[in-house]
Amino acid sequence: MSALFQRESKTPAIGVDLGSGFVKMAQFKEEKGSLRLVNFGILKVPEGAILEGRIEKPKEITEILKELISFHSFIGNRVVANVSGQLVTVKEIVMEDLPDNELYEAIKWEIERFLPFPLEKAVFDYQVLNEIVAQNGTKKLNVLVAAAPLDVIQLTSELLSIANLKPVALEVEPFSVLRLLRFTPGFGREENVLISAINIGHNYTSINMVDKMIVRFSRILPIGGKKITEAIAGNLGKSFEEAEETKIKQLNLGIENQVTKACLTLLNNLALEIKRSISYYFNKFNEGKSMNTVVLLEGGSANIKGIEGFIEDSVGYPTEVNRLFTSIATYDPTLFTKEYLHEMAPIFSVATGLALREYKPKVSPRKGKAATQEEQVKTFLTYKKG
Ligand SMILES: Nc1ncnc2c1ncn2[C@@H]1O[C@H](COP(=O)(O)OP(=O)(O)OP(=O)(O)O)[C@@H](O)[C@H]1O
Ligand SMILES: [Mg+2]
Numbered sequence: 001m002s003a004l005f006q007r008e009s010k011t012p013a014i015g016v017d018l019g020s021g022f023v024k025m026a027q028f029k030e031e032k033g034s035l036r037l038v039n040f041g042i043l044k045v046p047e048g049a050i051l052e053g054r055i056e057k058p059k060e061i062t063e064i065l066k067e068l069i070s071f072h073s074f075i076g077n078r079v080v081a082n083v084s085g086q087l088v089t090v091k092e093i094v095m096e097d098l099p100d101n102e103l104y105e106a107i108k109w110e111i112e113r114f115l116p117f118p119l120e121k122a123v124f125d126y127q128v129l130n131e132i133v134a135q136n137g138t139k140k141l142n143v144l145v146a147a148a149p150l151d152v153i154q155l156t157s158e159l160l161s162i163a164n165l166k167p168v169a170l171e172v173e174p175f176s177v178l179r180l181l182r183f184t185p186g187f188g189r190e191e192n193v194l195i196s197a198i199n200i201g202h203n204y205t206s207i208n209m210v211d212k213m214i215v216r217f218s219r220i221l222p223i224g225g226k227k228i229t230e231a232i233a234g235n236l237g238k239s240f241e242e243a244e245e246t247k248i249k250q251l252n253l254g255i256e257n258q259v260t261k262a263c264l265t266l267l268n269n270l271a272l273e274i275k276r277s278i279s280y281y282f283n284k285f286n287e288g289k290s291m292n293t294v295v296l297l298e299g300g301s302a303n304i305k306g307i308e309g310f311i312e313d314s315v316g317y318p319t320e321v322n323r324l325f326t327s328i329a330t331y332d333p334t335l336f337t338k339e340y341l342h343e344m345a346p347i348f349s350v351a352t353g354l355a356l357r358e359y360k361p362k363v364s365p366r367k368g369k370a371a372t373q374e375e376q377v378k379t380f381l382t383y384k385k386g
Pocket of ligand 1: 018019020021022023200201202203204205224225226244247248298299300301302303304305347
């Protein structure tokens with residue numbers, strides 16, 4: 001029998017999700033041909049310590065990383081971390097069919113036009129998604145580009161090293177989101193189902209359109225759990241801390257009460273942006289035709305009670321919370337309770353995707369297209385030192 005997973009590394013990588021609200025770590029190991037959860041941990045980030053994917057308070061974040069590592073028995077110190085924020089750009093572009101060395105140069109010129117910062121201050125990488133043949137027979141290439149500010153990449157990498165961690169790779173969030181989906185048999189593999197994966201975090205919401213297992217469109221909104229807490233605080237005259245507690249304990253979007261009312265405008269805006277992004281996708285990528293679509297919510301704010309029903313009603317597509325964290329691996333029930341894992345699942349989806357980077361899911365029996373797509377999304381933004 002062939003092995004389910006191929007491991008390329010010495011010790012399994014620890015996924016480190018450097019969120020602006022919480023740092024999350026998760027690790028899995030291969031055991032008897034399947035994955036087993038080694039451990040996972042979460043610590044709060046002081047307000048303003050990570051902004052726009054930039055670590056503004058390196059000392060505090062180093063301490064958090066050290067604390068997480070020393071409190072949870074992870075294996076080794078190899079890590080895969082993420083870079084996020086609005087300065088991270090993920091975009092699909094159409095290029096001439098050029099030889100590799102010329103394509104690299106041509107992409108450089110192309111991305112300079114839309115990067116929000118100078119090219120010499122960026123790290124970028126690309127993957128050719130597929131070839132397009134125009135009616136006149138000329139070939140073009142669909143290319144997915146990811147770029148992030150060089151200083152963000154360097155600082156993150158240095159900081160991980162200071163915390164005695166070995167960064168194996170840094171990658172952009174949409175790809176960790178995607179990887180977790182690829183590990184879930186059956187999920188999203190159906191042809192023509194568009195997955196709109198929405199990560200509602202603390203400061204940001206990222207919207208990722210996954211079509212046939214390719215992230216084809218990504219955008220980041222400056223809306224998240226922090227704004228929801230602020231809305232509760234502002235409208236109900238509470239401190240931020242009180243409002244945060246109220247949000248966790250009392251907010252239920254299935255019930256009409258004062259707390260729900262306090263954040264309704266914000267959540268309606270969020271739903272509207274999700275709806276707009278889906279329509280934009282149909283127009284731009286599917287000749288204006290609608291597709292079967294599933295909205296998949298993740299991130300800490302996906303734990304807001306009743307959010308699935310609220311988004312489903314407002315956006316008009318079936319919506320569920322991404323709790324795949326609990327279904328991709330086995331775990332020791334004496335260490336983790338089912339209920340706790342269920343609650344933590346949406347919060348840990350990115351850390352899980354990062355941790356899975358060096359494992360390969362069993363490729364589906366469908367030949368050709370599926371296998372190529374698996375390959376296409378394999379690697380993305382890797383920081384090569386020096
Ligand atoms: N049970 C819950 N109910 C409501 N909100 C919750 C719950 N649990 C966590 N949150 C909220 O989720 C947010 C944190 O989520 P997450 O850890 O995904 O954010 P992050 O990755 O740190 O932030 P970002 O991705 O925006 O940088 C916080 O605003 C927190 O209040
Ligand atoms: Mg996040």
